[in-house]
Amino acid sequence: MTVQPLIHARGLVKRFGDFTAVAGIDLDVAPGEAFGFLGPNGAGKSSTMRMIGCVSTPTEGTLSILGMDPVRDGVKIRARLGVCPQLDNLDPDLTVAENLTTYARYFGLPRAEGRRRAAELLEFVQLSDRAESKVDPLSGGMKRRLTIARAMVNQPDLVLLDEPTTGLDPQARHLLWERLFRLKQQGVTLVLTTHYMDEAEQLCDRLVVMDAGRIVAEGSPRSLIETHSTREVVELRYGDTPLESLRGKLDGVGERIDVLPDRILLYADDGDAAVAEVHRRDLAPSSVLVRRSSLEDVFLNLTGRTLVD
Amino acid sequence: MVTTFVATAGLRTGTLSPGRIGAVISRNIGPLRSGPAYWVVLVSGFFEPLFYLLSIGLGVGALVKNITLVDGSVLSYAQFVAPAMLATSAMNGAMAETTFNFFFKFKYIKTYDAMLATPVQPFEIAMGELIWAMIRGSLYTAVFLGIMVAMKLAAFGWAVAAFPATVLVGFAFGAVGMAFSTLMRGWQDFDLLTTAQFALFLFSGTFAPIENYPPAIQVIIECTPLYHAVGLVRDLATGVPDWATVGHAAYLVVMVVVGLWFTGRRLEAMLLK
Known part of the structure; x- marks a missing residue:
């Protein structure tokens, strides 16, 4: 019934x-x-x-x-x-x-x-x-x-x-x-x-x-994250460096890259491995954060925009 | 795809519930317990017409002595002015609730938004607020009638007869005032309303029979609401009701119906978008 x-x-x-x-x-x-x-x-x-x-x-x-x-x-x-x-x-x-x-x-x-x-x-x-x-x-x-x-x-x-x-x-x-x-x-x-x-x-x-x-x-929430994002996300910050110029150089690290005004997001199932690859390419960021994927990432992935503007 | 809704159709009004109207009324009892501030406002609305009665009714009355009406009846000036002050008091009492207080609840503290999330319907809000306003107006008029009897400006029996007339006056002005309040854009618009109220107060046959004005002005006055309120209350308080009295009452009944209907529609249009 x-x-x-x-x-x-x-x-x-x-x-x-x-x-x-x-x-x-x-x-x-x-x-x-x-x-x-x-x-x-x-x-x-x-x-x-x-x-x-x-x-x-x-x-x-x-x-x-x-x-x-x-x-x-x-x-x-x-x-x-x-x-x-x-x-x-x-x-x-x-x-x-x-x-x-x-x-x-x-x-x-x-x-x-x-x-x-x-x-x-x-x-x-x-x-x-x-x-x-x-x-x-x-x-x-x-x-x-x-x-x-x-x-x-x-x-x-x-x-x-x-x-x-x-x-x-x-x-x-x-x-x-x-x-x-x-x-x-x-x-x-x-x-x-x-x-x-x-x-x-x-x-x-x-x-x-x-x-x-x-x-x-x-x-x-779990299934949305699984479907529309990766397990982990790496947040890279580069101080005042124009971020768009780094997009090409980071190509292939992780499954997807989003360049935001203040940071770059790398979507990867293994965040630490992605960070290691970034360092191997001589692109050491000023700060780095590896975290679990959230609904924010799902939204960004689906719409290309962040939730809280 | 099935289209169940038509763009222009509003939410349908269900059966009116006296219980819900009562709940809207009883919401206003809470603030009364909240301290002296509200009572000051409440009491001040009563004194204004009383002061006019004492200053003009008695003061000017001492100069004017008696006044002869068109039908030949002779009244003391105070007897002539007192019913007009009574009608004005009913108007002011009701309108204080349905204009300033109503607007404040409507636009600022969103009382009606909160009510409409419950089974309460727009027309029930209009009814409840109007009945509350009428209760407030009636308190003023009951006391005022008592003073008139004490000052021998009205016979007790006719004072009792005039009381329901003042209730009708309160209903009529309360309903129309509430309708206007739904159109107000901000507090500055209330200046217009206050001015209009004061003009009505001065010219509606309150201080002098309107036969003293040029005929064209008389016709205009005969179209305005307080003239009919004063006419109705004066006919009863002075003990000379006739067919014109019925006409005055009919005018006020139309005000109640139109004011309520309009308010209900406006609340619906503005709060149930």
């Missing part, structure tokens, strides 16, 4: 006037999955998320969320979604706890139930001690955790997270990832957008790489 997908899209298009934000994408997200959209700003991730969140009408194509039509059944679908938007829209007129209890009322939950869930969720996102505080004094990471708690107040079947850790410091990101991982373990279906490859690798079972409104690759 096949499980009905929570999100099912075929040929999904979103246009704003002449501008095409989403240019025909196919998607299926299964219950319990952690699914990611990876891509740079402007790739069409947020437009796709807004259509899934039933706050934006698809221009063309078919879209079904939780087995329902987002245009006709938007109210019913949104009742079962949890949304964490890219820009915080917490209510600064209300306290931390009131942000949750007020939100619970929009879903038709009785006041007592709203208070019970608010207390529970504040515990979960480690903000219980700030319950009576206003929102403004909270740090960026705390606000984002509160937004995630708010998204959970209706015990959603599907949680949409648009750039959940953008703008947060490393410590705050790790705490957030850890909380999201706990949700995933509880069986909550997560759909997130990100332009951080480490985030996609940490959280997603499966992801699509988006560029200019299209899906350019799909798979698990």
Whole structure:
């Protein structure tokens, strides 16, 4: 028996006037999955998320969320979604706890139930001690955790997270990832957008790489790296030397070469061997780094551009 | 490929839910508990018309003495001015919520974006905010009516009859103010609105019967909303309702319907792209 997908899209298009934000994408997200959209700003991730969140009408194509039509059944679908938007829209007129209890009322939950869930969720996102505080004094990471708690107040079947850790410091990101991982373990279906490859690798079972409104690759983080990159990557820096002139001289070292403005990337299954070959050719760099291949490399390989410009 | 969506079709509006409208209203109760700042704004809106009543109604009233209306009835000047200040108070109370506060929530703190991610629909937001504005406006008018009765400017029975009229006035101006707020580009546009409100306040038969103006001006005034609000409230507060009173009420009902409908559509167009 096949499980009905929570999100099912075929040929999904979103246009704003002449501008095409989403240019025909196919998607299926299964219950319990952690699914990611990876891509740079402007790739069409947020437009796709807004259509899934039933706050934006698809221009063309078919879209079904939780087995329902987002245009006709938007109210019913949104009742079962949890949304964490890219820009915080917490209510600064209300306290931390009131942000949750007020939100619970929009879903038709009785006041007592709203208070019970608010207390529970504040515990979960480690903000219980700030319950009576206003929102403004909270740090960026705390606000984002509160937004995630708010998204959970209706015990959603599907949680949409648009750039959940953008703008947060490393410590705050790790705490957030850890909380999201706990949700995933509880069986909550997560759909997130990100332009951080480490985030996609940490959280997603499966992801699509988006560029200019299209899906350019799909798979698990591991399989994407295996398919679209080599096992290791060597980063070479040469101080002020014009890098383009070195391209020819490095030809044949590793499987592929990318020349970026500030460094050269050599894709090779054995990084140390590649470095040895570079030295043998008398092209000793000012600095060298051998690392494992990441989704950043996958994206660069697929589009010829870096993720974070 | 099957094309399920037509480019121009918007998200369909489902059945309106009183529970969700109630939730939108109750969101506004939180800030009331937040301290004195909001209460200062709330109370100040009430004093303005009261000061006008005392300064002009009583002050100028001492010079003018009595005023004879077109139908031959004779009122003291304060009796004539008080219902107009009452109607203005209802207008100001409701519009303070649906213009400044609405715009702030709409454009700056994104309250409505957050609401629309839930089952709450644009028209339910418009309804909820309007009812809240009306509650605020009604608090002003109830107290103001009490003062009118205490000052013997209105009979108790007619004051009670005038109360629902002030509620209608609040609804009407609240709805239209909210519709305007969805069109505002920034705070500077509110200067225009404030000026318009003040012009209405001065010329809508508030301080003098409009029969004193040239006929062309009279016609213009008869087209503007506060004239009808003042007419409705004055007819009831002074105890002389007639068919014109029904006409005034009808004008205000149209304002409610058009303002709400327009606001719902604008919220949809701007927030559900």
